Amino acid sequence: MKILYAIQGTGNGHLSRARDIIPLLHKKTRDLDILVSGTQADVQIPYPIKYRLKGLSFIFGKKGGVDMWRTYLKTNSSNLQKEIKSIPVADYDLIINDFEPISAWACKLKNKKCVGFSHQAGVISPNAPKPEKNDLLGKMILKKYAPTTQSYGLHFKSYADNIFTPIVRQEVRNSTRSVGDHYTVYLPSYSDDKILKVLSKLKRVKWEVFSKHTDIDFFYKNISVRKIKNEAFINSMANCKGVLCGAGFETPAEALHLEKKLMVIPMKGQYEQKCNASALKEMQVPVLKSLKTKHLETLANWIETDHRTHIYYPDMTADIVDQILQEASVGQMNY
Numbered sequence: 001m002k003i004l005y006a007i008q009g010t011g012n013g014h015l016s017r018a019r020d021i022i023p024l025l026h027k028k029t030r031d032l033d034i035l036v037s038g039t040q041a042d043v044q045i046p047y048p049i050k051y052r053l054k055g056l057s058f059i060f061g062k063k064g065g066v067d068m069w070r071t072y073l074k075t076n077s078s079n080l081q082k083e084i085k086s087i088p089v090a091d092y093d094l095i096i097n098d099f100e101p102i103s104a105w106a107c108k109l110k111n112k113k114c115v116g117f118s119h120q121a122g123v124i125s126p127n128a129p130k131p132e133k134n135d136l137l138g139k140m141i142l143k144k145y146a147p148t149t150q151s152y153g154l155h156f157k158s159y160a161d162n163i164f165t166p167i168v169r170q171e172v173r174n175s176t177r178s179v180g181d182h183y184t185v186y187l188p189s190y191s192d193d194k195i196l197k198v199l200s201k202l203k204r205v206k207w208e209v210f211s212k213h214t215d216i217d218f219f220y221k222n223i224s225v226r227k228i229k230n231e232a233f234i235n236s237m238a239n240c241k242g243v244l245c246g247a248g249f250e251t252p253a254e255a256l257h258l259e260k261k262l263m264v265i266p267m268k269g270q271y272e273q274k275c276n277a278s279a280l281k282e283m284q285v286p287v288l289k290s291l292k293t294k295h296l297e298t299l300a301n302w303i304e305t306d307h308r309t310h311i312y313y314p315d316m317t318a319d320i321v322d323q324i325l326q327e328a329s330v331g332q333m334n335y
Contacts, residue, residue, distance in 0.1 A: 122153025138271020
C-alpha cells in the first residue's frame with residue numbers, strides 16, 4: 001500500500017505526534033511519503049520529507065493570540081492553489097491527514113478518499129466539550145480548513161468510538177521523572193517581555209520558560225528563558241513542580257500523563273483552544289483567562305496548592321494505526 005502521511009506544521013504538536021506514528025507506518029509499508037506544510041514549528045522529524053510546503057499557517061502573535069494581520073500577509077492564495085494542484089494524490093492508495101490543508105483540498109478536488117487523524121477531529125465531535133459561548137467562525141475553520149472523508153480523533157478523553165486518548169511520545173513515557181523546584185512554561189502566543197513582566201512578580205518561584213521568540217538562552221531575575229529544544233523541554237517538564245502552558249493538546253496531555261500540576265491559558269480568538277480549556281476544566285484543571293498582572297492572585301494560589309488531575313494514558317498508538325489501516329483497506333473496496 002502506497003501511503004501519503006500529511007502533517008500540519010503550524011505549532012509543534014502535530015510533528016511531535018508524527019515522531020511516534022511514522023515508525024509504525026514504516027513497519028506496515030515500504031512505500032511511505034511524508035508531506036509537511038506550515039511555517040511555525042520548532043520540532044523536526046528525523047525522517048525524509050518528500051513534500052515540504054508553505055501551506056496555510058496561522059502566525060502566533062505576542063499578546064496571547066493569533067496575529068491575524070501577519071497571517072493575512074503571509075497567505076498567498078495563488079501559491080496555495082499551485083501547491084494544491086502539485087500534490088499527486090491520485091498516486092497514493094491511502095492519504096492520512098493530520099489537519100493538513102493542502103493534501104486535504106487536493107483530495108477533495110479530485111474526489112480522492114482522505115482519512116483524517118487529528119486532535120481537531122476530536123474537538124469537533126458533537127460529544128466533545130465546548131465553550132459556553134458559541135463561535136460559528138471557529139467551528140467553520142475546524143470543519144473546512146482540512147476537509148476529510150473519514151476521521152479519527154484524539155482528545156483528553158475518549159468522547160466517542162472514533163476518538164482516542166492522546167498519543168504520548170515514547171520520549172515522554174520513558175523519561176525519568178521527579179518533582180523539582182521549578183515550573184515549566186510554554187506560552188508561544190505571548191512575547192518574552194510580557195511573560196517576564198508577569199512571572200517575575202512571583203519572586204519566590206523558579207520559572208523555566210521555553211520561548212519561540214528568542215535565539216539565545218538567558219536569565220532574568222528568577223526566570224530562565226530557553227530556546228525550544230525537544231530533549232531540554234521534555235527533561236524540564238518531567239522534573240518540574242508544575243506546567244503553565246497554552247490550552248493546546250500535546251503539552252497539556254503530556255503534563256497530565258506525567259502527573260504534573262497543570263494550569264492552561266487558552267489563546268485569544270482560538271476556538272480549538274477554548275474547546276480544550278472546556279475539556280480540561282471538566283477534568284479539574286485550572287484555566288487562566290489571560291496572562292495579566294490582575295490574574296496574579298489566581299496564579300499564586302495555583303502555585304500554593306498541590307492539586308493535580310490523576311490520569312494515565314495507555315500506549316495505544318500501534319493499535320490506532322492498525323485500525324486506521326485495516327478500515328482503510330476495507331473502505332477502498334467500497335469507495
